[in-house]
Amino acid sequence: MSISPQIIHLLCLGGIAFVVTYLCVPLAKRIAFKFNAIDYPSARRVNKTPMPRMGGIAMFMGVMAALIFELVGEVVFDWHELYRSARFLQVNYVGVLAGLTVVCLVGAIDDVKSLKPRMKLLGQIVGACIIVASGVLLASIKNPFAPGFIEFGWFAYPLTVFYLVAFMNVINLVDGLDGLAAGITAIASFALFMIAIGKFRAETAMFAIVLLGATLAFLRYNFAPASIFMGDSGSLFLGAMLGVISLLGVIRSPTIVVLAASLIIAAIPIMDTFVAIVRRLKNHQPIQQADAKHLHHKLLREGFTPRKSVLIVYAWTAFLALGAYMISNTSGVKVFLVFLLLAVVSFAVLLKLGIFEPVLRHHYSKRSPRAVRRANEPLKGEGRGETAGESKKENR
Known part of the structure; x- marks a missing residue:
């Protein structure tokens, strides 16, 4: 079976991202040491x-x-593909890149200076606003219950900004073990690339394959034992990229499958973040308050090594990605059945690990005293034991 020129072109772009990232990691290390x-x-x-x-x-x-x-190739070599989609989607890709640059810059400043939470959030919002102003806007979605689209009107602007900022912080909070955030993002990118190819969404596929190339190259240095952490400059940027990819897949599309697939694939960090917020609010703590009760902490307490914990989350994410891909290629009752399977399996695993303890305290109060002690005992063994974004101030 021959590979189309368009696929080869996309793979070359992914290759460029891989090579440049791989070569720039030593430079990033030197910059980090220079700025402490x-x-x-x-x-x-x-x-x-x-x-x-x-x-x-x-x-x-x-x-x-x-x-x-x-x-540049669009202008110099008249490739057309991206500009055709840009005119159709009404997206200014230069503006999108500018917004992504702001997001990465905010994360980099936070890596060096440890910004106050409000200033950090403001920077994320500014980056998201630039992306939204560039045309990446969740203005409507296909009505699943009737013909036509559900239009969001003016509410689309704050909704999309919130969506992008939420994705940034979801990836930021899951960055707690070597290779965890980069690996989850790589799996999600590959799945979204395959879905976008099947739906003939060239711009979505392009952003996905480029992100895949960058994360795979970074994993060479970041997988346990890591020689460099991605920091907020990485986690916020990866979250923004995933948000942009999912939104590009739904703009003026007759289906919301890419958006739904993105949320399914990212279900692990999304649920972990949601429970963390509930946990901290119930304990009257700031949302950004560090603790050791994230999913990866639970896996470490179960006796898994950091590397095995990361591989377990990889496998789980791949399972969700496969389910999302199946949903994108099925219809009718099969979609519901696949979604139900993903939900039941994921909920059962999270329940077993005690992730839902803050919201299902009555259930966990019936567990044996040994199980309760194990769920709340301090971390032992290897692993960073906290998210990079949450712990910087203590380490400086």
């Missing part, structure tokens, strides 16, 4: 040497190199 964006060894960390945390710069450079190459 370092995670130093402490009682709450296991890294025995200072660890740079600005790996996001390398992924940003890889993604930007590939996308700028495509934009």
Whole structure:
């Protein structure tokens, strides 16, 4: 079976992102050491040497190199593909890249200076607003119950900004073990690429394959034992990219499958983030307050090593991605059955690990005292034991 020229073109763009990211990681390390964006060894960390945390710069450079190459090629070589979709979708891709740049820059400043939560959130909102103003807007979705579309009107603007900022923080909060956030993003990108190819959404496929190339290259340095952390410059950027990819898949589309698939694939960090927010509100703590009760902490308490914990989440994410792909290629009652299977299996695993303890306290009160102690005992063994974004201030 021959591969179409369009697929080859997209794979080349992914290759550019991979190579540039791979080559830029050493540069990102030097920048991190120069500006003291370092995670130093402490009682709450296991890294025995200072660890740079600005790996996001390398992924940003890889993604930007590939996308700028495509934009220049559109002008110089008249490739047409991207500009055709841009006119159809009414998207200004230069503006999208500018918004993504702002997001990465905010994360990089936070890696160095540890911004106050409000300032950090404001920066994320500014980046999201630029992306929205560039045409990446959830203005409508197909009505699943009747012909036509559901129009959001003016509410589409704050809704889309909230959606993008939420994706940024979901990936930021899940970045707690070596290779975890980058791996989840890589799996999600590959699945969204395959779905976009099947739906003939060239622009969505392009952003997905470029993100896949960058994250795979970064994993060479970030998978346990890591030699560099992505920091907020990476986690916020990856979250923004995933948000943009999912929105590009739904703009003026007769289906919402890419948007739905994105939410399904990201269900693990989304649920972990939701429960973390509930947990901290119930304990009268700030939402950004650090704790050791995230999903990866639960896996460590179950006795898994950091590497095995990450691989378990990888496998779980791949399971959800496969389900999302099946949903994108089925219809009718089969969609409901696949979704139900994904939901039941995921809920059962999360329930077993005790993730829902803040919202299902009555259920967990019936567990044995040993199980309760195990769910709340301090972390032992390896692993960073906290999200990079939550712990920087203690480590500086």
